Amino acid sequence: MAGCTGATGGGGGGGGGxxxxxxxxxxxxxxxxxxxxxxxxxGARLAxxxxxxxxxxxxxxxxxxxxxxxxxxxxxxxxLVTRDEVDVTLGGVSSAMGLKVGAWASDNGVPxxxxxxxxxxxxxxxxxxxxxxxxxNTMLANGIGNKMSEVADSWYLFYSDYTWGQTAYQTVKGxxxxxxxxVVGADATPFPNDDFTSYLNAANDSEAEGLxxxxxxxxxxxxxxxxxxxxMGDMKTAMHQLEDIVYWGLSKEAASVMDAGGQAWTPALxxxxxxxxRVAAEAEASPFVRHYMGYTAMDQLVRAAVRAExxxxxxxxxxxxxHEVDSPVNDIKGGDLYWRECDHQLVxxxxxxxxxxxGSMTDEPYRQWFDLLESQAGDDVVDSxxxxxxxx
Amino acid sequence: xxxxxxxxxxxxxxAAAETSPAWLAVGLGVLALLTLSFATQPGLFVDNAVGGFVxxxxxVMIALGLSLILGLMGVVNFAHGAxxxxxxxxxxxxxxxxxxxxxxxxxxxxxxVGVVSLVVELLxxxxxxxxxxxxxxxxxFGVTLMLEELTRAVWGNAPLDFAVPAVLSxxxxxxxxxxxxxxxxxxxVTVVTVVLVYLLITRTSFGLxxxxxxxxxxxxxxxxxxxxxxxxxxxxxxxxxxGLGGVLRGAEVGMDTGMAQEFIILAFIVVVVGGVGSxxxxxxxxxxxxxxxxxxxxxxxxxxxxxxxxxxxxxGISGLVPYLVMIVVLLVRPRGFFGVEGFLE
Numbered sequence: 001m002a003g004c005t006g007a008t009g010g011g012g013g014g015g016g017g018x019x020x021x022x023x024x025x026x027x028x029x030x031x032x033x034x035x036x037x038x039x040x041x042x043g044a045r046l047a048x049x050x051x052x053x054x055x056x057x058x059x060x061x062x063x064x065x066x067x068x069x070x071x072x073x074x075x076x077x078x079x080l081v082t083r084d085e086v087d088v089t090l091g092g093v094s095s096a097m098g099l100k101v102g103a104w105a106s107d108n109g110v111p112x113x114x115x116x117x118x119x120x121x122x123x124x125x126x127x128x129x130x131x132x133x134x135x136x137n138t139m140l141a142n143g144i145g146n147k148m149s150e151v152a153d154s155w156y157l158f159y160s161d162y163t164w165g166q167t168a169y170q171t172v173k174g175x176x177x178x179x180x181x182x183v184v185g186a187d188a189t190p191f192p193n194d195d196f197t198s199y200l201n202a203a204n205d206s207e208a209e210g211l212x213x214x215x216x217x218x219x220x221x222x223x224x225x226x227x228x229x230x231x232m233g234d235m236k237t238a239m240h241q242l243e244d245i246v247y248w249g250l251s252k253e254a255a256s257v258m259d260a261g262g263q264a265w266t267p268a269l270x271x272x273x274x275x276x277x278r279v280a281a282e283a284e285a286s287p288f289v290r291h292y293m294g295y296t297a298m299d300q301l302v303r304a305a306v307r308a309e310x311x312x313x314x315x316x317x318x319x320x321x322x323h324e325v326d327s328p329v330n331d332i333k334g335g336d337l338y339w340r341e342c343d344h345q346l347v348x349x350x351x352x353x354x355x356x357x358x359g360s361m362t363d364e365p366y367r368q369w370f371d372l373l374e375s376q377a378g379d380d381v382v383d384s385x386x387x388x389x390x391x392x
Numbered sequence: 393x394x395x396x397x398x399x400x401x402x403x404x405x406x407a408a409a410e411t412s413p414a415w416l417a418v419g420l421g422v423l424a425l426l427t428l429s430f431a432t433q434p435g436l437f438v439d440n441a442v443g444g445f446v447x448x449x450x451x452v453m454i455a456l457g458l459s460l461i462l463g464l465m466g467v468v469n470f471a472h473g474a475x476x477x478x479x480x481x482x483x484x485x486x487x488x489x490x491x492x493x494x495x496x497x498x499x500x501x502x503x504x505v506g507v508v509s510l511v512v513e514l515l516x517x518x519x520x521x522x523x524x525x526x527x528x529x530x531x532x533f534g535v536t537l538m539l540e541e542l543t544r545a546v547w548g549n550a551p552l553d554f555a556v557p558a559v560l561s562x563x564x565x566x567x568x569x570x571x572x573x574x575x576x577x578x579x580x581v582t583v584v585t586v587v588l589v590y591l592l593i594t595r596t597s598f599g600l601x602x603x604x605x606x607x608x609x610x611x612x613x614x615x616x617x618x619x620x621x622x623x624x625x626x627x628x629x630x631x632x633x634x635g636l637g638g639v640l641r642g643a644e645v646g647m648d649t650g651m652a653q654e655f656i657i658l659a660f661i662v663v664v665v666g667g668v669g670s671x672x673x674x675x676x677x678x679x680x681x682x683x684x685x686x687x688x689x690x691x692x693x694x695x696x697x698x699x700x701x702x703x704x705x706x707x708g709i710s711g712l713v714p715y716l717v718m719i720v721v722l723l724v725r726p727r728g729f730f731g732v733e734g735f736l737e
Contacts, residue, residue: 030541032650035549161708187689190711194654195447198686198710201439201569218648221551225645229572231563249551249646285550 017309020058021302023048024086025294026076026101027115028093029065032218035245036093036290037066040115042283043294044090046275050328051302059302062086068093070100077101081110087311090133090297092116093217093290095164102130109313111304111320113297115290117241117264118164119388122345126390129313131320131344133297135264135378136388137241141168141214142381143350144240144262145175147373151259152210152236154182156203158196158223159214161188168214168240184208191216196223200230210236210259221246224254233257242353244288248367255369256355263351265292265333268372272332276366286366296329296346300339303327320344335375342385347378415724426687429694439569440686446575448682452675453582453640454655455662457633460589463669464606464626467517468525471532473656474539475631479505479638480647481547487554494556498639505635506628508539513627518620540652553646560643578640585633590671592629602626661714665721667731676729677721685713 025044027037041063048059062084064076073092080086088111092098095116105112106127113131114121117140121132148155155176159165165188173183185206187199193215200223203211211232213223220239224247227233233253242261247254267276267287275295279287301316304323308315321344325337335349353370361369430437458472482501486492492500512535520528556574564573593599601617613619641651662681666673689710696705721728 030544032648034544034649035551038549161711186707188707190708192650192654193711194658195685197443197447197572197575198440198689201443201686202436202689205433205436205439218551218650222645225553226572229561229563229574229644231570231572245550249553249648251553251555 018057018305018311020060021088021305021311022060022062022084022086023298023301024062024064024077024080024084024089025091026064026066026073026080026089026097027091028068029063031068033068033093036217036243037068037091039245039283039285039288039290040091040093040294040297042279042285043291043296044298045294046278046282046291047295047298047302051299055302055306057302057306059298066092066097066101068097070094070097073097073101074104077104081105081108086110088112088301088305088316090115090301091294095121098130099125102127106130106313111301111313111316113301115293115297119167119383120163122340122343123389126343126388126392128392129317131297131300131339131346133293133300133346135348135350136345136382137164137167138171138383139350139378139381140240140262140264141171142175142383143352143376144238144260145172146179147260147262147352148172148210148212148238149176149179149181151238152181152208154184154208155210155212155238156184156206156208157186157212157214158189158199158203159186159212160191160216160219162191164216165189165191165214172212172214172240189215189219191219193219193222196226197230199223200226200232203235204230204232208235210238213237213239215239216241218246221250221254224257225250228254228257236260242370243290244286244367244370245290247369248286252358252361252369255361256358258353258355258370260373261353261355261370263289263353263370264348265289266351266353266370266372267366267368268353268370269334269351270372271334275328275332280366286368292332295332296325299327299329300325300346335377337378340382340385343388343390345382345388347382349375349378350381351375425691425695428698429687429691432694432697433690436690437687440690441683442566442569442571444683444686445679446571446579446682447686448679449579449582450575450637450641450678451655451658451662451682452586452678453578454634454637455659455666455674455678456582456585456589456671457630457637458659459663459666459668459671459674460633461627461630462663463671464593464602465521465623466525466528466606467520467532467627468529469532469630470529470656471512471535471539472630472634472659473652473654474536475505475509475634476638476641476655477543477647477649477651478508478539479635480642480651481543481552481638482635483639483642484547484552484554484647488552494554494560494643497554498636501639502632502635505638506632509631510624510628513624517627518624521623536652540649544649549649551646551648552642554643556643572644574640574644578644581636581640585636586671586675589629589633593671598622598625658714661718665718665728667725667728670728670730673728673730681714681717684717685710688713 066073090113095118098114098116106129117134159169236259238260240262276287304316304319308319321341337348352373356371461469482504483497486497560574605612605619666677
């Protein structure tokens with residue numbers, strides 16, 4: 001089994017039958033989402049250093065700027081594969097891009113690790129050579145739903161008006177209602193949105209105790225800021241897929257109002273200290289989930305190639321399916337991680353955080369504005385294989 | 393002598409007289425829906441009516457400079473969004489990096505944006521006057537990309553924010569609803585700016601020669617007006633207003649490099665719906681679009697509640713509203729509320 005051989009953590013030291021792995025990183029390197037893409041690239045570069053040192057293999061990185069446009073991303077992917085002849089690929093901020101480039105890569109025998117979180121990645125649109133490193137939307141929503149039930153009895157929910165937001169809304173609403181809580185209202189908000197005031201008025205008018213902000217990317221920042229500007233800071237707030245960087249452009253007060261945030265990785269973990277410090281020192285950035293994603297995707301693809309002594313898609317697939325992660329990723333992430341064979345989802349712990357008191361937030365050597373509330377085991381929050389609806 | 397405002401009022405009266413019974417029925421229908429909505433959800437209706445007005449005035453602030461440059465100079469200035477963004481980043485530099493007050497940034501940042509616009513106008517746009525609108529649009533689109541990348545190189549990719557005075561941070565209780573104080577401040581700045589621009593255009597010899605130059609460039613030049621200098625000054629003014637809008641937006645919700653394109657389409661919609669060349673039209677258009685965005689959801693919710701037909705309350709409709717308003721207005725009045733015949737024809 002691939003999982004068994006993988007337990008050596010790329011034990012084919014010296015690279016076995018391969019000396020070089022050429023990796024294509026396709027993500028948003030310009031535009032408003034560039035900050036997310038840069039995090040992925042920086043994380044991948046750190047993994048490259050570690051892999052070369054540990055395994056003696058040469059890792060070459062070629063980059064392609066998707067400009068957060070799936071069509072551009074696909075064009076970059078084709079160029080990286082056909083002109084630059086990369087062996088494996090990873091990256092992408094949005095699920096839409098992941099789905100588009102992932103389908104092409106998989107069909108053309110190129111392994112691809114996506115960093116989108118939509119269920120479709122490891123569900124209805126799963127592909128035999130595509131792997132989902134980000135916990136699925138359902139995993140994160142399952143993680144936050146029960147916590148929201150503890151925080152408040154009645155909720156108003158905003159959700160980004162596309163598949164990702166709709167899935168999160170249905171999951172969170174279902175959990176809240178199953179726990180006897182009330183969803184007094186909900187609004188699908190455009191993505192991206194330029195103003196949340198009308199929705200905030202509706203939430204305020206509903207007299208709900210809590211506001212679930214199931215909105216993507218920088219919209220969370222806008223919604224939070226306008227929530228405070230409108231004097232609604234006393235309302236309980238929750239978000240299922242929180243990425244720290246969204247708040248770093250705001251005041252610490254804005255971050256402190258978050259009562260429950262779901263995260264795939266957080267700098268508040270007491271593991272991965274060296275990784276966090278390296279991000280701060282070498283990437284000159286504060287570590288957040290995209291650094292972890294970039295690192296993990298690079299680490300896992302290259303190790304799979306080394307174990308397989310091949311960069312052929314079918315060989316890497318054989319190594320990835322069912323593989324239990326045994327690498328520096330374990331220290332960075334904490335807990336057990338494994339690639340589920342039925343849908344290529346990396347099953348891993350998810351975390352619940354809350355905004356720290358502003359006085360205890362730190363900025364040096366990197367920003368840490370959230371406190372860890374609890375960890376939830378990946379197997380407890382992931383959907384069953386049957387429910388994931390994946391068929392290769 | 394007729395003033396633009398006077399002409400706008402007479403145009404409004406003429407438009408009302410020409411309105412067909414069908415459109416009159418539509419108007420009455422909208423009024424009935426608003427009344428129904430107020431009756432069923434009075435609290436939320438008032439909240440959103442006030443919020444829609446404030447949002448509309450913010451749109452006016454963002455679109456005003458664009459309206460000036462497009463209306464008076466005929467330049468489809470796609471770089472307006474980038475100048476708007478620069479206003480926010482310059483303010484960040486003044487407040488967060490240099491440690492000066494927000495009030496200093498409110499003056500200095502727009503002026504710096506104006507200086508940038510002078511470079512753009514002198515080096516690029518001045519060579520393009522008289523060319524078709526598409527040439528100016530492409531050139532200013534290129535300027536947008538350059539300014540975005542420059543901003544990214546200087547200030548980085550991460551979203552940024554800067555502090556505003558405490559007096560503007562707290563919400564204001566208006567009795568019927570609570571509104572962000574900063575938004576009210578934005579409305580006040582917008583009103584003052586609109587009035588000053590109106591006076592400049594209609595009550596000064598500078599404004600008179602600019603308007604004359606727009607109508608007959610050759611004759612105005614022949615009579616001794618230095619039109620290139622006046623057009624440069626107008627571009628500077630429009631850009632300063634864009635920068636001012638950027639300072640206000642950045643202070644309210646923070647900034648990122650996506651700002652340049654976040655509002656540019658909406659600003660064009662405001663100008664087109666208001667009618668190219670009409671300041672008054674842009675103000676009315678901004679308010680109409682603002683109110684439409686904020687009230688459509690409430691109205692549909694009320695209608696769904698009263699009729700028992702939940703499908704009427706379409707989720708996510710507000711994002712489409714500006715485009716629907718534009719379609720409806722252009723169907724009735726192809727030149728917008730107070731558009732000037734001749735432009736782009």
